[in-house]
Amino acid sequence: MAEKHVLGISGGKDSAALAVYVRQTHPELDIEYFFTDTGKELPEVYEFLGRLEGFLGKPIARLNPRRDFDFWLREYNHFLPSAQTRWCTRQLKLAPFEQWIRPMLAAGDTVTSYVAIRADEDYREGYTSKHKNLKVRLPFREDGIDKPGVMDILLSSGVGIPEYYDWRSRSGCTFCFFQQKIEWVRLKERHPDAFEEAKTYEKNALEHGSPFTWTQGESLTELEQPKRVIQILTDFEDRKARELKRRPINPLRPVELLDDIDDLYGVDEGNGSCVVCHK
Structure with missing residues (x-):
């Protein structure tokens, strides 16, 4: 022993x-x-x-x-x-x-x-x-x-x-369902082949009767439409500006972006993700 x-x-x-x-x-x-x-x-x-x-x-x-x-x-x-x-x-x-x-x-x-x-x-x-x-x-x-x-x-x-923290809030599977919509947009920008693979998985799932898409309320095909992408980007930038504005300035930490990636990306849709995956 x-x-x-x-x-x-x-x-x-x-x-x-x-x-x-x-x-x-x-x-x-x-x-x-x-x-x-x-x-x-x-x-x-x-x-x-x-x-x-x-x-x-x-x-x-x-x-x-x-x-x-x-x-x-x-x-x-x-x-x-x-x-x-x-x-x-x-x-x-x-x-x-x-x-x-x-x-x-x-x-x-x-x-x-x-x-x-x-x-x-x-x-x-x-x-x-x-x-x-x-x-x-x-x-x-x-x-x-x-x-x-x-x-x-x-x-x-x-x-x-x-x-990946430049554009994403957590590790885990490339197409983790806990990603926010902005992270799906970034995945398409950074790793288009992975995004296309995720679309294929989603299409096969729906054909097999799965009630779930990768992101709540819409398919990736809908999410990647140009007008929808612009809306997602705009919503994220607005939320980011509100978060940065309300955050108190710490003189000992004048640059706190790295500390608060989770706040900027995962405060809403990403909440509740599995500790064992992304920590």
């Missing part, structure tokens, strides 16, 4: 900062890092994972080598995942993690899983352990580290943040 320490990397800023933080504060721990790959990640995510591996000095294990998004989409009769039916989180994130640690628990090992929930996220809950030997720790909450603290960790370490 042994003590194991595992830490999941989502490709987002919080889990990356946690990996850096635990390595810096507890260098004596032999952490096993893992990434549950949907097979449909942004290329920026893989670039960031490589950068993070360079800092950590060890590889990040990739889970899901055989059963990716396309496999499970067929299993669910081409019905798209949605906020009401999150089969992607269950099959592509939680199940691979549980399968990965099962041999450790079966051997009688104690496994401690470190989860990146910040001190300013009282509304979030982490993974709930179903095994007596699986312990869950929330170091950021324990040590009072909030969103600005996460940014400080990443920037001071030199790891930085993923490039």
Whole structure:
């Protein structure tokens, strides 16, 4: 029997900062890092994972080598995942993690899983352990580290943040249904092939009787129409201006754009996304 320490990397800023933080504060721990790959990640995510591996000095294990998004989409009769039916989180994130640690628990090992929930996220809950030997720790909450603290960790370490934060608020699957409409517009601009693939998935889903489209209330074909794109861009810029206007100026942090990406993108439609995916 042994003590194991595992830490999941989502490709987002919080889990990356946690990996850096635990390595810096507890260098004596032999952490096993893992990434549950949907097979449909942004290329920026893989670039960031490589950068993070360079800092950590060890590889990040990739889970899901055989059963990716396309496999499970067929299993669910081409019905798209949605906020009401999150089969992607269950099959592509939680199940691979549980399968990965099962041999450790079966051997009688104690496994401690470190989860990146910040001190300013009282509304979030982490993974709930179903095994007596699986312990869950929330170091950021324990040590009072909030969103600005996460940014400080990443920037001071030199790891930085993923490039997709220039236009998107979270990691996870390329066509995550928690994206805002503005993020779909940006996906079409930055990765048109991925947008077209998402349209194909949506068309097949509707033909198979799925009640869901990727984004609530309209299909991607409707969303990409020029007049609709202009409306989405205008609405976002108006909301962004209101958010920046109401935000108090912090003289110690004159530039706070990086700290508030979630506020600018995810305050409305993006709320409620899965911790295990985008953190």
